Amino acid sequence: xxxxxxxxxxxxxxxxxxxxxxxxxxxxxxxxxxxxxxxxxxxxxxxxxxxxxxxxxxxxxxxxxxxxxxxxxxxxxxxxxxxxxxxxxxxxxxxxxxxxxxxxxxxxxxxxxxxxxxxxxxxxxxxxxxxxxxxxxxxxxxxxxxxxxxxxxxxxxxxxxxxxxxxxxxxxxxxxxxxxxxxxxxxxxxxxxxxxxxxxxxxxxxxxxxxxxxxxxxxxxxxxxxxxxxxxxxxxxxxxxxxxxxxxxxxxxxxxxxxxxxxxxxxxxxxxxxxxxxxxxxxxxxxxxxxxxxxxxxxxxxxxxxxxxxxxxxxxxxxxxxxxxxxxxxxxxxxxxxxxxxxxxxxxxxxxxxxxxxxxxxxxxxxxxxxxxxxxxxxxxxxxxxxxxxxxxxxxxxxxxxxxxxxxxxxxxxxxxxxxxxxxxxxxxxxxxxxxxxxxxxxxxxxxxxxxxxxxxxxxxxxxxxxxxxxxxxxxxxxxxxxxxxxxxxxxxxxxxxxxxxxxxxxx
Amino acid sequence: xxxxxxxxxxxxxxxxxxxxxxxxxxxxxxxxxxxxxxxxxxxxxxxxxxxxxxxxxxxxxxxxxxxxxxxxxxxxxxxxxxxxxxxxxxxxxxxxxxxxxxxxxxxxxxxxxxxxxxxxxxxxxxxxxxxxxxxxxxxxxxxxxxxxxxxxxxxxxxxxxxxxxxxxxxxxxxxxxxxxxxxxxxxxxxxxxxxxxxxxxxxxxxxxxxxxxxxxxxxxxxxxxxxxxxxxxxxxxxxxxxxxxxxxxxxxxxxxxxxxxxxxxxxxxxxxxxxxxxxxxxxxxxxxxxxxxxxxxxxxxxxxxxxxxxxxxxxxxxxxxxxxxxxxxxxxxxxxxxxxxxxxxx
Numbered sequence: 001x002x003x004x005x006x007x008x009x010x011x012x013x014x015x016x017x018x019x020x021x022x023x024x025x026x027x028x029x030x031x032x033x034x035x036x037x038x039x040x041x042x043x044x045x046x047x048x049x050x051x052x053x054x055x056x057x058x059x060x061x062x063x064x065x066x067x068x069x070x071x072x073x074x075x076x077x078x079x080x081x082x083x084x085x086x087x088x089x090x091x092x093x094x095x096x097x098x099x100x101x102x103x104x105x106x107x108x109x110x111x112x113x114x115x116x117x118x119x120x121x122x123x124x125x126x127x128x129x130x131x132x133x134x135x136x137x138x139x140x141x142x143x144x145x146x147x148x149x150x151x152x153x154x155x156x157x158x159x160x161x162x163x164x165x166x167x168x169x170x171x172x173x174x175x176x177x178x179x180x181x182x183x184x185x186x187x188x189x190x191x192x193x194x195x196x197x198x199x200x201x202x203x204x205x206x207x208x209x210x211x212x213x214x215x216x217x218x219x220x221x222x223x224x225x226x227x228x229x230x231x232x233x234x235x236x237x238x239x240x241x242x243x244x245x246x247x248x249x250x251x252x253x254x255x256x257x258x259x260x261x262x263x264x265x266x267x268x269x270x271x272x273x274x275x276x277x278x279x280x281x282x283x284x285x286x287x288x289x290x291x292x293x294x295x296x297x298x299x300x301x302x303x304x305x306x307x308x309x310x311x312x313x314x315x316x317x318x319x320x321x322x323x324x325x326x327x328x329x330x331x332x333x334x335x336x337x338x339x340x341x342x343x344x345x346x347x348x349x350x351x352x353x354x355x356x357x358x359x360x361x362x363x364x365x366x367x368x369x370x371x372x373x374x375x376x377x378x379x380x381x382x383x384x385x386x387x388x389x390x391x392x393x394x395x396x397x398x399x400x401x402x403x404x405x406x407x408x409x410x411x412x413x414x415x416x417x418x419x420x421x422x423x424x425x426x427x428x429x430x431x432x433x434x435x436x437x438x439x440x441x442x443x444x445x446x447x448x449x450x451x452x453x454x455x456x457x458x459x460x461x462x463x464x465x466x467x468x469x470x471x472x473x474x475x476x477x478x479x480x481x482x483x484x485x486x487x488x489x490x491x492x493x494x495x496x497x498x499x500x501x502x503x504x505x506x507x508x
Numbered sequence: 509x510x511x512x513x514x515x516x517x518x519x520x521x522x523x524x525x526x527x528x529x530x531x532x533x534x535x536x537x538x539x540x541x542x543x544x545x546x547x548x549x550x551x552x553x554x555x556x557x558x559x560x561x562x563x564x565x566x567x568x569x570x571x572x573x574x575x576x577x578x579x580x581x582x583x584x585x586x587x588x589x590x591x592x593x594x595x596x597x598x599x600x601x602x603x604x605x606x607x608x609x610x611x612x613x614x615x616x617x618x619x620x621x622x623x624x625x626x627x628x629x630x631x632x633x634x635x636x637x638x639x640x641x642x643x644x645x646x647x648x649x650x651x652x653x654x655x656x657x658x659x660x661x662x663x664x665x666x667x668x669x670x671x672x673x674x675x676x677x678x679x680x681x682x683x684x685x686x687x688x689x690x691x692x693x694x695x696x697x698x699x700x701x702x703x704x705x706x707x708x709x710x711x712x713x714x715x716x717x718x719x720x721x722x723x724x725x726x727x728x729x730x731x732x733x734x735x736x737x738x739x740x741x742x743x744x745x746x747x748x749x750x751x752x753x754x755x756x757x758x759x760x761x762x763x764x765x766x767x768x769x770x771x772x773x774x775x776x777x778x779x780x781x782x783x784x785x786x787x788x789x790x791x792x793x794x795x796x797x798x799x800x801x802x803x804x805x806x807x808x809x810x811x812x813x814x815x816x817x818x819x820x821x822x823x824x825x826x827x828x829x830x831x832x833x834x835x836x837x838x839x840x841x842x843x844x845x846x847x848x849x850x851x852x853x854x
Binding site: 330336338365369 | 688768
């Protein structure tokens with residue numbers, strides 16, 4: 001085996017209440033392509049941040065060239081030759097390719113004047129671009145480049161600092177098939193030049209093609225390593241899953257009632273070339289699983305009138321409803337508990353009371369004047385019902401814990417008449433106790449006849465709370481699972497775009 | 509009345525008392541009535557500016573709007589001999605329409621308030637000067653609008669200028685709108701967090717545009733008041749910089765340019781303080797050329813002091829928040845979370 005480039009030994013990283021990384025060891029050799037896979041939240045990103053010197057590990061050592069470091073600084077990481085090609089590309093669109101490659105390390109002329117030597121930078125970037133087979137010059141504005149071309153710029157940037165390992169995080173998520181092939185060729189070429197690549201992807205097919213070795217993370221631990229000759233889809237998926245899931249499921253009091261919300265051929269702006277078909281009955285909790293960026297949030301935003309609906313329709317009890325704005329959606333009883341409660345769920349600087357009544361204030365007003373007493377009574381009622389722990393409804397929402405803030409968002413909707421509710425990651429960043437309260441509340445709402453769609457990336461939650469699970473992949477629903485079919489394996493297969501045998505026909 | 513307004517009120521009283529002690533003329537009835545008139549004149553449109561600032565926007569066009577609406581108003585009354593009630597309605601409508609155009613450009617076409625109203629400032633001024641070929645418009649010796657003139661610049665109750673009484677009435681109405689009505693609540697919510705307001709079904713575009721329309725309407729009212737205060741309109745200088753007085757008054761009164769903060773009482777007190785400062789420069793014999801410098805210094809110190817107080821409040825809140833989560837956050841990094849549950853997780 002080739003010489004070891006660097007080594008992580010027993011790296012752990014804990015955040016209050018969460019172990020993001022737990023005793024992870026990883027070795028990277030010169031000129032190898034290391035595949036890194038794992039579910040959402042398995043710890044891949046944290047691990048990469050540790051390598052980039054952005055996150056300080058709580059325990060463990062990073063061994064570079066025989067020296068042990070408790071942590072890397074950003075500049076040490078760069079000196080070691082670690083470079084990133086980010087999922088969201090970090091380029092300046094208003095600058096040209098050469099300026100981006102040399103950003104922060106501009107070549108200067110003119111002595112004390114410190115003028116930028118564009119000519120020299122361009123001359124230096126040209127051979128790098130040629131080596132990558134790019135068909136654009138160093139003076140092209142990044143704004144005019146495609147995503148694939150921008151990736152080439154990032155790789156050129158890595159080469160220009162003599163990177164010895166390039167970390168690529170979901171590099172192909174927005175690439176076409178031919179662009180993906182081109183990238184894989186570039187990776188092979190890098191490898192031939194002795195540069196290692198850490199390739200993070202959910203696309204197991206690409207991992208199969210390019211990786212020499214695959215490391216699998218789950219729940220912050222390394223759960224397995226597969227050598228090139230042991231690679232198979234089944235083996236990788238088996239390692240990615242395999243927790244014992246606690247049963248959280250409370251069965252509905254009665255079977256789902258007829259009627260509910262039907263989404264028919266819906267086209268969202270995030271995936272203008274895909275159609276979504278999805279149905280959720282009254283009294284049912286439909287889990288909506290999928291990888292980050294699969295189009296679940298876009299679906300909820302379109303159904304709630306935030307993003308425009310480009311095609312198709314939404315029906316409630318078989319009657320088409322118009323959702324041109326959130327106001328329309330709310331009028332129809334379609335509510336959204338958004339993903340980011342601090343930015344879109346709450347007005348943090350307003351008191352709890354005003355947050356609870358924000359969407360329904362006209363109901364507590366006569367001739368547009370707010371009736372303070374009835375408003376406060378409604379807020380107090382919600383605080384009591386949801387057991388929000390606050391001394392007074394006049395406290396600003398910003399002072400509450402995450403769980404209590406989420407309950408205020410819920411209180412806003414529950415003080416009205418929901419018919420269809422979308423919950424987008426309803427328990428992210430919330431402690432265990434508040435989590436189970438929110439699950440119980442969703443069940444209570446469902447039992448009252450509300451149709452509930454729960455978007456979640458937490459596998460335990462998806463499998464434990466839902467009555468049915470729909471899985472999205474790249475902008476469309478790739479399959480729907482009934483409870484007997486529930487398994488992490490099935491959800492994950494659908495999430496990475498591999499249809500189940502039984503579902504395949506329906507999904508086509 | 510919150511702490512901010514109380515502080516401002518106190519400052520106003522302290523400055524007045526000190527000035528009065530140095531020169532008793534400050535507290536003479538004549539001077540106080542004159543002061544009240546100026547506070548009324550400048551307060552009316554500062555209220556509108558305040559609403560716009562609470563949405564997180566700004567209106568730079570007010571002074572030019574006065575010039576344009578002013579020359580049209582005088583022309584309607586003198587050249588065209590339009591009955592004064594019609595001319596009054598025309599000017600008020602004109603203000604509302606200009607405000608509406610700016611509101612639509614800002615909300616529907618997503619242009620920045622600063623740019624839209626800066627262009628308004630340039631366009632209205634230019635239009636006013638072109639319309640009059642840069643000549644001053646005034647009333648002749650006929651009394652085209654004696655009734656309105658008396659209303660706008662006279663006094664009805666105990667010698668108190670009508671402008672001041674109008675300001676009080678408008679302030680009371682807008683206080684109810686801003687602090688008691690659904691619209692006012694929406695205005696604050698939109699100013700603080702437009703996204704969250706939209707996610708709560710509030711028509712944020714309508715709320716913001718309405719603030720510009722109200723501001724335009726109040727500019728129409730202020731135009732009429734100023735026209736009868738000066739009795740003539742010189743298109744190149746009428747209302748110059750007045751939008752800055754309004755912005756200064758609103759900011760001094762507790763409005764944040766980031767939006768979502770401020771009160772009607774604060775804006776009125778801010779206006780009063782600015783006018784007292786101007787008056788004090790005159791009365792204390794400070795060179796008139798220092799006028800703007802004194803104003804600028806006081807605003808700078810006022811906003812700075814306010815920010816320091818706010819930061820202290822934030823720190824206190826943060827400390828309170830820390831105390832709430834103390835059992836968890838005091839764990840040094842690397843130490844495994846204790847299995848024991850703390851109270852607030854139930």
